[in-house]
Amino acid sequence: MVKAVRIHKPGGPEAMVYEDVDLAPPGAGEARIVHKAIGINFIDVYHRTGLYPLAAYPGVIGMEGAGLVEAIGAGVTEVKAGDRVAYASPPPGAYAEARNLKAAALVKLPAEIPFENAAGMMLQGMTVEYLLRRTYQVKAGETILIHAAAGGVGLILCQWAKHLGATVIGTVSSEAKAELARAHGCHHSIIYTKENFVERVKEITNGKLLPVVYDSIGKDTLMKSMECLRTRGLLVSFGQASGKLENFDTASLAPRSLYMTRPGLFNYIATRAELEESANALFDVVRTGKVKIDIHHKYALKDVRQAHIELESRKTTGGHILVP
Ligand SMILES: NC(=O)c1ccc[n+]([C@@H]2O[C@H](COP(=O)([O-])OP(=O)(O)OC[C@H]3O[C@@H](n4cnc5c(N)ncnc54)[C@H](OP(=O)(O)O)[C@@H]3O)[C@@H](O)[C@H]2O)c1
Missing domain, CATH: 3.40.50.720 (NAD(P)-binding Rossmann-like Domain)
Known part of the structure; x- marks a missing residue:
């Protein structure tokens, strides 16, 4: 069991429920990531309200995170247990302490980029x-x-x-x-x-x-x-x-x-080559200081409702993250 934020049916911020969910071992081609930080994006609002429906309900939302690989499934070559990684990828499921995701969506995080910055900048x-x-x-x-x-x-x-x-x-x-x-x-x-x-x-x-x-x-x-x-x-x-x-x-x-x-x-990071090129271009401008990542809003995962209220009411600036 891990703590996660699920939507049982589309709705307002109250539709997000912080609860225990089962987490199976990673399947073939998947890795399990233990999140250190999770990105909050406007697309999460579209998923919550149903503008972009989830494939099934109840479902965990969230498209971005950073953390450590804990385990890998059969056939995974991109990452190994213990790697620092980050991602922005479907399917939704990032609002959780840990999740499984196709390993091909993960990129290794350069040592100088902290998890919280990564979670707030990948997407x-x-x-x-x-x-x-x-x-x-x-x-x-x-x-x-x-x-x-x-x-x-x-x-x-x-x-x-x-x-x-x-x-x-x-x-x-x-x-x-x-x-x-x-x-x-x-x-x-x-x-x-x-x-x-x-x-x-x-x-x-x-x-x-x-x-x-x-x-x-x-x-x-x-x-x-x-x-x-x-x-x-x-x-x-x-x-x-x-x-x-x-x-x-x-x-x-x-x-x-x-x-x-x-x-x-x-559609722009659909292949592994496109993903790596896009992520590396981003890491370059961040590492060289051309782009500074400003995480102005940090919330505990259980306080996700407040995070959405502030994002939707135009109160926020810069990046926003959740911390499990
Ligand atoms: N297509 C893609 O690949 C892609 C990827 C990422 C993000 N996006 C889109 O990029 C946009 C920005 O995403 P973000 O996560 O960085 O959010 P954000 O810009 O931090 O927040 C949305 C901003 O939109 C403005 N806004 C104007 N009218 C609004 C309204 N009626 N309700 C709420 N906000 C309103 C507000 O700024 P002001 O107060 O200054 O008006 C608000 O702060 C979103 O539309 C998102 O869907 C698209």
């Missing part, structure tokens, strides 16, 4: 890696727009994009968040709850508009994000923190021949 950091380097290749001298610039993904995006030589415009909901984003490489902050971000982007770019916008807010911002793009620009819709935009009409892309993509991390 968000590899997301930033593919967004800036593969969904669109951000080049020095380009200006880009990112929303929720002081969030978990946001602070990493600001730093990594600045490191690539881009000028970063970031939206946030408060002055305190604006200050934080600026301290992490955001050149122009916009308080989108008060200011018209489309007009501000026009001003900042002298009407030239942008080659790419990274939108993780969805319903509240997506159509306006499109207005910030220049001819043949790319709208990257990679999340929906404010809810899903229903009835999107592709004809709205037509006036400026825009492109749009709805990418997800797990």
